[in-house]
Amino acid sequence: MKIQNGGCVVILIILVSFLRESYSISYRNFDEFFKNITGGKNINLRPVLDHKSKVDIYLFFHLIYIKEFNEVEGKLSLTGYFNISWVDQTIPWNSTENGIEQFTLQEHIIWKPSFIIGNAYDGVKLIYRDENVIRVQSNGVVTWTTGDNYEVFCNADVSRYPFDAQICNLEILPWGYTNEEISVVPIFDYVVHDLLNPQKTWEFIESSVTKREDLQLITFSMLLKRHPMFFVLNLILPISVMIILNIFVFLLPPESGERVGYAVTVLLAIAVFLTISSENLPATSIPRLSSISILLFADVSISAFIVMMVILSSRYYHREGEYPVTKCMRGFVNVSRIVRCKMCCCSIKKGKYSEKENGEEIKWTDVGKEIDMVCSIFITVVILIVNALYIIDVAV
Template sequence: MKMQNGGCVVILIYLVSLFKESYSISYRNFDTFFKNITGGKNINLRPVLDHKSKVNINMSFHLIYIQEFNEVEGKLSLTGYFNISWVDQTLSWNSTENGIEQFTFQEHIIWKPSFIIGNPYDGVNLIYKDENVMRVQSNGVVTWTPGDNYEVFCNADVSRYPFDTQICKLEILPWGYTNEEIVVVPIYDYVVQLWFNPQKTWEFIDSSVTKREDIQLLEFAMKLKRYPMFFVLNLILPICVMIILNIFVFLLPPESGERVGYAVTVLLAITVFLTISSDNLPATSSPRISSISLLLFADVCISAFIVIMVIVSSRYYHREDKYPVTKFMRGFVNVSRIVRCKMCCCRRKKEKYSEKGNKEEIKWTEVGKEIDIVCGICITAAICIINALYIIDVAV
């Protein structure tokens, strides 16, 4: 029994020694193998045994980081790398003879395809650098992973800024080859996010990969959504506060003499926010003007109207009583009182205004006060409607 166990141990040791001998490769042996495999290669010829055959190029894009998306300039800056693979029919070998399954080498030794960015932001750019390396397997599969910082053009749609969602594309197409020479095949139908680091301004929502067969162009589309809270706190809410403060100008006593200055100050503050938002948006109206720009423009118009009505009401309020109130103004005051009483007053006041009507003596101060009340109600309703339309527009 002991001899049988000892024999098994001897056989096991012998097999392990054979395994080590067959798969231990010295530097000199590997150098000789490398020179035999890569020597005499013409990097200008496609790696096919039949020149009429096509080379299938498999490609995918791995996104690492979104550096910047400048919607004003339409520039998207990405950091990532491409995983490109093809079969080199001149580089296959039998791995069982020498134990070499794969190895790496500099990319300038053998043939590689040329690709350019189809939508570059500045100039025509190739997607690789000469210091990249390649990995080749015993079956002839070559894997190439060029990486860089890529700047592409992306036309931003800021119609719902800052609640906007952008779809930007990274377009890649072969350079110098026809459809009869190479065929580009996407490995995945999405952008790989294995090493992706989230960006603080934009959220990566979705991605897709499409191909144009006529020019072998791959489009890596990325859907980005902006984080809006910073802009809500620093732009939208201050605008809402400014326009609400505008209404309180009609509550200031006309005797204070500060009404016009107050209204003009609020108008200038809203104009400043309009300038700030314009600096952060592209100077374009396609597909349409931004909702925040329309909101600010409407607020500026309302503020300008408030300034005009404050001046008019102050003029009527301070008019001397020696000038009789015109028939039109008496009618305006009576109609305004009746309408307001039908909405919120008691029955006795309704009858009082209905019976006396034009018989009651009306002074210019009452005309000014009535103008303030009517303008305050109408402008409040207009502000509520405008802001509701903005919320509906950005939410749908």
């Protein structure tokens, strides 16, 4: 029994030694193969057997994350990587001889094309990172995958904020080569985004890829749509509620003495709210001012107008006994009553109102009440029109 166990141990040791020797030989063979493939190559020369031939370069962009979009500065920050491939005519080998189908190496060991971001935000930048690797296949196909955080220009149109959508481009073009030396071909007509992480403000809608032949410029266009719900709930709805509350000041009895205070309080509340919320508004007027900025300015103006009319109405209401009602104010009251159909048709003769026939004397309190009534109707109509125009503008 002991002899059998000892024999098994000897056999196991021999097998392990054999496997170690096989691994050592395999590594040495691969190292020799690697040196034969990459040694003595001039990485400055294009990998073609005929120097007059073009190198066809195929690429696509894979979007991973939309990091930031600053509409004021026009800066879009993207995280992703380029997959670039070409055929190196000086590399192909017979994989059946050594069993090696493909391998990887550092990108500075063999030739690779130079590319720049055409619309980089901080100047011209080459697509290059020392830590990137290149995969080489036995048929000579070389695949270079390089990723980074890319900051590019994107002119934003915030006229429909916060219901706006922006089209931003990522441009890439070869650097230092002519059209006779290389040809750049996009693999897909869209931006690959199957690994895209959701962004809190922007939603990726669609994309397209175009090529400008004279410059070999590849443009990756992306349509981004803003998520509006946060801005609706925290900006548009609160200011709309406050401006509606402002109208109810005309329902307060003039005798209460709180009308002016109420109107001024709402105006100050709107002003303070806009001051706090101003950081959420796009601080730009190119190509034109955003509709939401115009709407908010209109709301503040309406609120200020309400304060003025409340003061004027209160002034007239408490003017009784100081001066007689002027002819102009009597005419205003009469026209207002006629328009609101408060008078009988028999009270109107030849288009004019006769106080004597009606037997009613117009007082300053009547003037104040009519101002309240007219202003409440007029301002309500104005608010509806302003908001309707805003909705039409952002919807069209």
